């Protein structure tokens with residue numbers, strides 16, 4: 588997995604009816620040609636969720652031990668695990684804190700997968716893997732981690748992508764006039780898709796009236812001779828407008 592931090596466009600906070608803000612990333616996934624912007628809106632009661640491709644730490648390993656003997660037993664077992672996972676951004680948290688504290692902290696940071704490993708796991712030749720996505724726990728044999736972890740990261744990536752797409756579809760409207768855009772941003776949260784001629788002057792006007800800016804070009808204008816929603820000149824592209832909070 589490459590370092591795809593460059594796909595970040597912007598981070599926005601979206602207030603929700605429940606009063607808890609959602610943290611959202613607008614980004615463009617790689618590798619599939621021209622692509623609509625995807626709003627990643629992944630927050631829950633336990634903090635953020637980072638899509639594996641852009642997570643600085645993809646897998647956090649939490650050793651669970653009492654005393655030096657157990658610690659060195661785990662350390663030995665992890666040597667091979669770290670070799671098997673060398674293509675993954677893995678971190679082992681050896682800090683002198685309670686495991687529950689560490690679980691909580693890494694969940695808040697949105698790390699996609701957590702590996703818990705203690706003497707009882709090692710006695711069975713396995714570890715416990717926990718998905719940040721839904722907190723599902725799964726025992727995985729030590730020797731399988733090199734195969735299982737990358738495929739679990741892919742699964743999480745896909746699940747978050749689908750969730751983001753659903754969110755985007757539910758929070759995006761298509762409008763065709765400046766007045767409608769102004770009204771939308773006065774009263775609603777989300778993104779507005781319009782035909783646009785591409786002129787910077789239009790961006791200035793929209794920003795002045797709504798504080799929203801262009802987020803991403805979605806593709807060429809859908810019909811020939813379609814007027815720009817802002818100025819009425821012929822549109823060349825479809826663009827998404829949104830606010831950064």
Ligand SMILES: [Zn+2]
Nearest residue numbers: 784789815818
């Ligand atoms: Zn225009």
